[in-house]
Amino acid sequence: MKAIRLDSYNRAPVIGDIATPDIGPDDVLVRVSAAALNPLDIKLQSGVLHEYFPLEFGYTAGTDLSGTIEEVGANVTNWRRGDKVIARLDPVAGGAFAEFACVPAHYLVKVPDGMAFELAAGIPTAAGTAWQALFEMGNLDVGQTVLIHAGAGGVGSFAIQFARAAGARVIATASGDGIDIVRILGADQVIDYRHTDFAETLADIDLVIDTIGGETQQKSFGVLRRGGKLLSLVAPPDEVLANAHNIDAQFVFHMSDTDRLARVVSALHENNVRILIDQTVPFDAFAQAFARQSSGRARGKIIVTMA
Ligand SMILES: NC(=O)c1ccc[n+]([C@@H]2O[C@H](COP(=O)([O-])OP(=O)(O)OC[C@H]3O[C@@H](n4cnc5c(N)ncnc54)[C@H](OP(=O)(O)O)[C@@H]3O)[C@@H](O)[C@H]2O)c1
Known part of the structure; x- marks a missing residue:
């Protein structure tokens, strides 16, 4: 073969x-x-x-x-x-x-x-990771605000739709044609990260999904409310910064889980999530x-x- x-x-x-x-x-x-x-x-x-x-x-x-x-x-x-x-x-x-x-x-x-x-x-991987981060680790709740970096990417595109379906307010970063895409997927607010510094405009976020790392991760601490959560898919968060900002910061290591995959597939279907x-x-x-x-x-x- x-x-x-x-x-x-x-x-x-x-x-x-x-x-x-x-x-x-x-x-x-x-x-x-x-x-x-x-x-x-x-x-x-x-x-x-x-x-x-x-x-x-x-x-x-x-x-x-x-x-x-x-x-x-x-x-x-x-x-x-x-x-x-x-x-x-x-x-x-x-x-x-x-x-x-x-x-x-x-x-x-x-x-x-x-x-x-x-x-x-x-x-499997993209939607499963979005689900694990938002709900199993992030405990995202109705009415909370989540910032999703790289909203037009594989993980981000699922995360925006799952978070909206769960009743959260969604802010996503994107650029170029990604801006319209994340709007169509349901983001309430879109930040064109190439022209606007999200750290200058956002505050009191409950949860950040960091799909980028580096400077994006570092700046993300500053937009969270005290007691908020930062979940990074790319690099273990800086503990010193996390403590200084009183943030619960964790690295997401996606593990396959068939029960989760089945739940994710049902949720996609029930909420008309676009792949x-x-x-x-x-x-x-x-x-x-x-x-x-x-x-x-x-x-x-x-x-x-x-x-
Ligand atoms: N830890 C884990 O278990 C786990 C699981 C899944 C994924 N991940 C990691 O998570 C990351 C994202 O995964 P993915 O599948 O979503 O990747 P992806 O589909 O390759 O993401 C591509 C998107 O990222 C956007 N992007 C790039 N730089 C950006 C920036 N500085 N700010 C905002 N958006 C930016 C691009 O938009 P523009 O073209 O407009 O820049 C593009 O639409 C990867 O590093 C992946 O390895 C980790």
């Missing part, structure tokens, strides 16, 4: 021809229809995360997939050949950017009726998709189709 392979850190991914994976008794074999890129794939390839996610080469890239079950392991009783599924694979195992993937059955969530595979593949797609490219154009994800400029998810 065709698969996107990494042969070492920091070398461009290549299309390889490898054996279709064997499945164990608790696994299913999924014929992959679509898989989504995440910044994580770029960081895994660069080796910057090797301490947390040590890869064994050759490694088949990709964590987020959608497709159809082709074969079920002997112990799997609740899934059948032909079921349409979504899953997030363990980053160390990888395997989503391939024609077939071996998926532990307990990772699987059903694709909602009528949802295209290309959209379903965009859900924002930056571009969908065929498997053979993977290099283009990888370059776009590496640029840091994506509006929503970048999807690779396998067919």
Whole structure:
């Protein structure tokens, strides 16, 4: 089968021809229809995360997939050949950017009726992280105000919509055509971060979702109310600053959780959440998709189709 392979850190991914994976008794074999890129794939390839996610080469890239079950392991009783599924694979195992993937059955969530595979593949990491940050760690409540940095990105585009659906007031940062996009997604206030310093205009925020780090994170302490929360997806927050501002600041480490993924998929459906797609490219154009994800400029998810 065709698969996107990494042969070492920091070398461009290549299309390889490898054996279709064997499945164990608790696994299913999924014929992959679509898989989504995440910044994580770029960081895994660069080796910057090797301490947390040590890869064994050759490694088949990709964590987020959608497709159809082709074969079920002997112990799997609740899934059948032909079921349409979504899953997030363990980053160390990888395997989503391939024609077939071996998926532990307990990772699987059903694709909602009528949802295209290309959209379903965009859900797991980005929407799961947004949910984990807003509700499991941020305890976002009705009437609170949340500042979401990079509102037009993969995580931000879901976070804006989930936060609005939960009754929060949403402020998002964006630039260029991202400004209209985040407005359409439901942001109550948009800050064009290239022209306006959010730290000069905002105050008394309850929760900040930091998707940028560095100066953006440092300035974010100053816009929170005392006792507010800063959750960073990119760098452990500065403890000294957190204490000085009386902020509960934490790093978000997204962990796959099938119950959460199922909740997220239901919430998407119930709240008409839009899965924002930056571009969908065929498997053979993977290099283009990888370059776009590496640029840091994506509006929503970048999807690779396998067919
Ligand atoms: N810790 C975890 O478990 C975890 C989980 C998921 C994601 N993450 C991390 O979270 C970050 C965001 O993920 P993502 O999937 O949302 O990334 P993404 O989709 O690549 O984000 C792209 C967006 O970021 C915007 N952007 C770039 N610089 C900005 C700035 N200074 N201010 C505001 N917006 C800016 C871009 O808009 P412009 O083109 O207008 O600049 C673009 O729309 C990544 O670093 C990712 O690795 C961590």
